[in-house]
Amino acid sequence: MSTVFPLFSLPFLPLKEVFDHFxxxxxxxxxxxxxxxxxxxxxxxxxxxxxxxxxxxxxxxxLSYYEDSxxxxxxxxxxxxKLPKVSTLETVKIGNYPKIPVTMGSVxxxxxxxxxxxxxxIGMKEMINYARKIFNxxxxxxxxxxxxxxxDHRRVVDLVMKIQNSISTIYCDFPLKxxxxxxxxxxxxxxxxxxxxFVSNTKDYSPSKQPNFNVDSVHIYHSYWIKPIHFMxxxxxxxxxxxxxxxxxxxNTFLKHWMNGGCFPLKNLxxxxxxxxxxEDVLNGWEYTEIDDEVKRDFVNEGDDLQSIYGGSDIxxxxxxxxxxxxxxxxxxxxxxxxxxxxxxxxxxxSEPQL
Amino acid sequence: xxxxxxxxxxxxxxxxxxxxxxxxxxAALRQSNTFNAMFLxxxxxxxxxxxxxxxxxxxxxFEYCEHSVNEENYSGxxxxxxxxxxxxxxxxxxxxxxxxxxxxxxxxxxxxxxxSYCCERIARMLRGKNTQxxxxxxxxxxxxxxxxxxxxxxxxxxxAKKVAEKAAETAEKTETLEELPVQQLVQTTRNKLTRKYLSxxxx
Numbered sequence: 001m002s003t004v005f006p007l008f009s010l011p012f013l014p015l016k017e018v019f020d021h022f023x024x025x026x027x028x029x030x031x032x033x034x035x036x037x038x039x040x041x042x043x044x045x046x047x048x049x050x051x052x053x054x055x056x057x058x059x060x061x062x063l064s065y066y067e068d069s070x071x072x073x074x075x076x077x078x079x080x081x082k083l084p085k086v087s088t089l090e091t092v093k094i095g096n097y098p099k100i101p102v103t104m105g106s107v108x109x110x111x112x113x114x115x116x117x118x119x120x121x122i123g124m125k126e127m128i129n130y131a132r133k134i135f136n137x138x139x140x141x142x143x144x145x146x147x148x149x150x151x152d153h154r155r156v157v158d159l160v161m162k163i164q165n166s167i168s169t170i171y172c173d174f175p176l177k178x179x180x181x182x183x184x185x186x187x188x189x190x191x192x193x194x195x196x197x198f199v200s201n202t203k204d205y206s207p208s209k210q211p212n213f214n215v216d217s218v219h220i221y222h223s224y225w226i227k228p229i230h231f232m233x234x235x236x237x238x239x240x241x242x243x244x245x246x247x248x249x250x251x252n253t254f255l256k257h258w259m260n261g262g263c264f265p266l267k268n269l270x271x272x273x274x275x276x277x278x279x280e281d282v283l284n285g286w287e288y289t290e291i292d293d294e295v296k297r298d299f300v301n302e303g304d305d306l307q308s309i310y311g312g313s314d315i316x317x318x319x320x321x322x323x324x325x326x327x328x329x330x331x332x333x334x335x336x337x338x339x340x341x342x343x344x345x346x347x348x349x350x351s352e353p354q355l
Numbered sequence: 356x357x358x359x360x361x362x363x364x365x366x367x368x369x370x371x372x373x374x375x376x377x378x379x380x381x382a383a384l385r386q387s388n389t390f391n392a393m394f395l396x397x398x399x400x401x402x403x404x405x406x407x408x409x410x411x412x413x414x415x416x417f418e419y420c421e422h423s424v425n426e427e428n429y430s431g432x433x434x435x436x437x438x439x440x441x442x443x444x445x446x447x448x449x450x451x452x453x454x455x456x457x458x459x460x461x462x463x464x465x466x467x468x469x470x471s472y473c474c475e476r477i478a479r480m481l482r483g484k485n486t487q488x489x490x491x492x493x494x495x496x497x498x499x500x501x502x503x504x505x506x507x508x509x510x511x512x513x514x515a516k517k518v519a520e521k522a523a524e525t526a527e528k529t530e531t532l533e534e535l536p537v538q539q540l541v542q543t544t545r546n547k548l549t550r551k552y553l554s555x556x557x558x
Contacts, residue, residue: 005451005480007493011462014474021478030481033490090487104485113485 058145073112169194238302371410383420388465
């Protein structure tokens with residue numbers, strides 16, 4: 001069969017079905033081919049657009065998307081000074097910029113369309129606007145890596161907030177040089193569902209304002225700076241605090257808070273301590289049922305993975321008889337509130353040991 | 356047309372755009388949702404006219420339906436890698452014109468499985484292409500071609516405007532009864548008579 005195919009001469013339904021079989025990246029590329037293909041890509045509604053768009057700003061600036069916890073490349077934004085000089089690239093119109101050089105390439109191992117701009121921030125702005133228009137959805141997630149130039153994080157956060165006011169989740173992974181940088185992110189970035197901070201060098205950090213901990217998920221890796229005042233303000237389904245300095249008393253106070261209806265959405269709490277802490281005493285003063293170590297119960301964790309917990313201690317929240325299982329050791333504390341997100345109960349026993 | 360007890364044994368006559376007729380089994384035809392909606396319950400007295408499609412296309416479409424009679428019920432798009440050797444041969448032996456005709460006919464007859472396979476095949480054809488390659492494959496005009504086309508259209512429009520202006524100027528200068536074309540002359544006279552008649556009736 002010939003390699004030429006008049007795609008847009010197809011009737012509406014087959015054309016839609018062809019788009020249903022496209023990857024999101026192909027929808028983006030075809031939208032850049034002509035005004036007609038762009039119009040169709042915008043008006044198309046179907047499974048190929050069921051994605052979560054992520055903006056990544058760090059060593060590279062690019063848009064990616066994720067489906068089923070897997071990331072895929074969409075479009076990269078690079079300064080024109082890095083344009084390969086060996087060949088002349090094709091150009092496309094993006095937003096108000098009629099001749100943007102583009103080529104297929106890869107960024108951090110993800111295949112994507114590489115675009116070249118005089119100004120990277122303008123390029124990011126144009127690509128965010130373009131992707132939002134084509135996929136009819138907001139940027140879902142922002143990743144902030146190591147800044148390439150000073151104030152990069154500020155520019156990116158301001159840019160995204162100006163365009164769409166809020167994002168669902170944010171992930172920060174960089175060494176903190178200036179406490180004001182993290183303050184700025186926590187204050188200006190309106191994340192509505194999840195906060196993941198893998199920001200290192202935070203030993204002396206203390207947020208200037210109480211961060212928003214009223215989200216589904218909080219995951220803080222270097223969480224030395226999380227004080228009881230922050231911990232008690234968390235109102236989340238999932239809380240993971242690693243390298244924590246929270247004490248036995250702090251957790252005991254949190255449990256009291258939970259027993260009285262605080263942190264009501266909680267499903268999974270995991271704390272790993274920097275220093276050995278006597279978490280074994282955390283249940284002092286509470287009535288609990290000791291569960292035999294051979295009893296295995298399955299639960300779905302914050303990453304949607306099925307895990308099993310062996311033994312532990314069951315406590316009951318008096319206000320609604322909700323059961324939580326607590327499994328503690330000298331350095332880590334885990335609390336699972338039943339039923340879990342998938343409806344698994346504390347009475348069900350699992351089959352495959354994983355924990 | 357016969358009408359035995361089992362619908363799989365029923366043969367239907369199909370009429371193509373050339374007016375030719377040929378047999379298709381009821382089981383094969385039942386894969387067409389269009390047929391199911393139109394004829395399955397009420398039956399058809401004569402040949403079923405699918406006269407928007409030629410005989411070769413319809414035969415190709417029903418060849419596919421006959422082949423997949425015994426396959427499991429269709430449950431959504433299948434990956435192209437799951438196609439059997441027969442399926443692959445079926446698609447590979449078609450030229451592009453036939454392929455497009457088959458998609459159109461399959462779409463009209465609403466044969467989900469065939470339409471879906473055809474569409475996935477097209478999507479695959481475009482997979483991994485950059486914009487320039489995509490433009491070439493889907494035969495879209497390039498930006499340069501569009502620019503050139505726009506320039507030609509602008510030139511044409513400017514020329515047409517000039518002609519219209521010139522015509523208007525000439526018309527202004529020569530608007531006398533003698534110089535009017537015959538049709539316009541007739542219309543003008545008719546208008547005058549109507550006005551005269553109206554003025555009489557008003558009196």
